Amino acid sequence: MQTSTIVPPSHPATGLARYWQYRDLVRNLVIKDLKVRYQGAALGFLWSLGNPLALILLYDFVFTHVFRSDLPHYILYLVVGVLHYNLFSQSVSQSCESLTSASGLIQKIYFPRILVPTASLLFTLALWIIAILILVVLYPFLGGIYHWGLLLYPLALGLYIAFIWGIVLTFSVLQVELRDLKHLVEIALMFGFWFTPIGYDINVLKPATREIIALNPLTQFMDLFHALLYAGTLPALSHVLIATGWTIATLTIGMVLFHRKARHLVEDL
Amino acid sequence: MPPAIIVEHVSKEFILRHNRAMGLKTRFLALFHQSKRERRERFLALDDISFTVEQGEALGLLGHNGSGKSTLLQIIAGILQPSAGRVIANGRVAPLIQLGVGFNPELTGYENIFLNASLYGFLNKDIKKRTKDIIEFSELGHFIDTPLKHYSSGMQMRLGFAVAVYLQPDILLADEILAVGDQAFQDKCLAKISEMRENGMSLVLVSHSQKQVETFCDYFVRLDHGIITEHGCFSNKSDSLIIAATESAT
Numbered sequence A: 001m002q003t004s005t006i007v008p009p010s011h012p013a014t015g016l017a018r019y020w021q022y023r024d025l026v027r028n029l030v031i032k033d034l035k036v037r038y039q040g041a042a043l044g045f046l047w048s049l050g051n052p053l054a055l056i057l058l059y060d061f062v063f064t065h066v067f068r069s070d071l072p073h074y075i076l077y078l079v080v081g082v083l084h085y086n087l088f089s090q091s092v093s094q095s096c097e098s099l100t101s102a103s104g105l106i107q108k109i110y111f112p113r114i115l116v117p118t119a120s121l122l123f124t125l126a127l128w129i130i131a132i133l134i135l136v137v138l139y140p141f142l143g144g145i146y147h148w149g150l151l152l153y154p155l156a157l158g159l160y161i162a163f164i165w166g167i168v169l170t171f172s173v174l175q176v177e178l179r180d181l182k183h184l185v186e187i188a189l190m191f192g193f194w195f196t197p198i199g200y201d202i203n204v205l206k207p208a209t210r211e212i213i214a215l216n217p218l219t220q221f222m223d224l225f226h227a228l229l230y231a232g233t234l235p236a237l238s239h240v241l242i243a244t245g246w247t248i249a250t251l252t253i254g255m256v257l258f259h260r261k262a263r264h265l266v267e268d269l
Numbered sequence B: 001m002p003p004a005i006i007v008e009h010v011s012k013e014f015i016l017r018h019n020r021a022m023g024l025k026t027r028f029l030a031l032f033h034q035s036k037r038e039r040r041e042r043f044l045a046l047d048d049i050s051f052t053v054e055q056g057e058a059l060g061l062l063g064h065n066g067s068g069k070s071t072l073l074q075i076i077a078g079i080l081q082p083s084a085g086r087v088i089a090n091g092r093v094a095p096l097i098q099l100g101v102g103f104n105p106e107l108t109g110y111e112n113i114f115l116n117a118s119l120y121g122f123l124n125k126d127i128k129k130r131t132k133d134i135i136e137f138s139e140l141g142h143f144i145d146t147p148l149k150h151y152s153s154g155m156q157m158r159l160g161f162a163v164a165v166y167l168q169p170d171i172l173l174a175d176e177i178l179a180v181g182d183q184a185f186q187d188k189c190l191a192k193i194s195e196m197r198e199n200g201m202s203l204v205l206v207s208h209s210q211k212q213v214e215t216f217c218d219y220f221v222r223l224d225h226g227i228i229t230e231h232g233c234f235s236n237k238s239d240s241l242i243i244a245a246t247e248s249a250t
């Protein structure tokens, strides 16, 4: 027997380094989902643009011809709202079943479980980036304003993604206990669209209704995106603070719940 | 050198959930119907198990179906948490509870190598260095670039086994994986495991076959209903004691 005292290079990492060690797993899982979804169709991902585009055309028709909207450059307002709402709704509904459908992996090998819903979120994000490219191209034609505030957009988006991540973690764990959660979530997301200022301006609402709509955390985020990408201004500090508060709340709940449940998750799958 | 695996007073209690409410409807009905309510029962799958596997040694786990072998292996692999006691593993553990975990039928064999190996915590750049050996061992040839759904089950098993062993784990946990596949495949796998054992790898082998355990392992532990009923060694190098605690009730 050899008498080496060197710690093996493969010594299991601890703490955050442990997650970092698995970064390529997340990457491979996301690439797998992209390949499986669009296999054979080289431009298949273009279809993922079809859905939001059709939706935007529909709402544009409804809100400019059926109900009149007084917003200038209305279609830009709409595009910004629909795209960002889609990121939320697709991430959340997609990731509900992420843990339950990965039971085959989770029961056979150990890896940080949090990577499963996280990879699911990143997959949706990867598809969404393609959709946002349409906006980048159309931006000047729709009346978008180039201003220094646009540089803050990545921060606003990062905050939004962190907010979504907290919800994604929470729902993926709850789905294990409550297998029809996904159906409930999808119904809620349909209502959520109308309870968020996407097709309308919150200021045209009656004060009482406006207060209800303001309770929706997405309203705060929409305000950030509309300010930066539509109005060409900086968002009000109060909205930034409320959105940050919501993000801290969902992330805390998601992380605490996940860490409490993750260890025994495998027994309930 | 520290031992490869130390299992200290490990117990595992499962909660069996009869009539488990999976959806909202059943949960709602359970409020009114006693019969639809979930019943929970505790079940002790492992009861105070202790042993040590020194580096480079091989332990065979014997026992009939349901005796707790897989549960024990899953605890050593970190998949399950023990209800009591603890497990210390020194080195990189590669559980082989199933060959080719995470394999996706739509992806090619080559792509699946990366998917499977990254589940073991490997970075793509490190996997890349091993792909040549993996493809060679799996004897897939040009099939490596076709989707896995066109593989025979034997081809999938060869690939799964090749990935696991060419990741060069310090500790291999094999759960009856050698019970599948044809004789040629089994022989090849066993020869590879022997070769890796000579290079210092530790092994825990779960097997139905007393004979297989005898040829491959230095020691064995026999489980029955979650307790160690028998243990012993095959080779005559009895310089290290592997069974600590737990009286054997043979």
Ligand SMILES: Nc1ncnc2c1ncn2[C@@H]1O[C@H](COP(=O)(O)OP(=O)(O)O)[C@@H](O)[C@H]1O
Binding pocket: A266, A267, B014, B015, B016, B043, B045, B063, B064, B065, B066, B067, B068, B069, B070, B071, B072
């Ligand atoms: N997740 C689980 N929940 C409840 N009981 C389980 C679970 N996993 C295993 N068991 C029970 O634990 C016992 C031991 O199972 P196992 O370790 O798979 O046995 P073996 O591999 O020796 O055949 C069995 O009775 C099995 O039903």
Ligand SMILES: [Mg+2]
Binding pocket: B069, B070, B071, B175
């Ligand atoms: Mg078993």
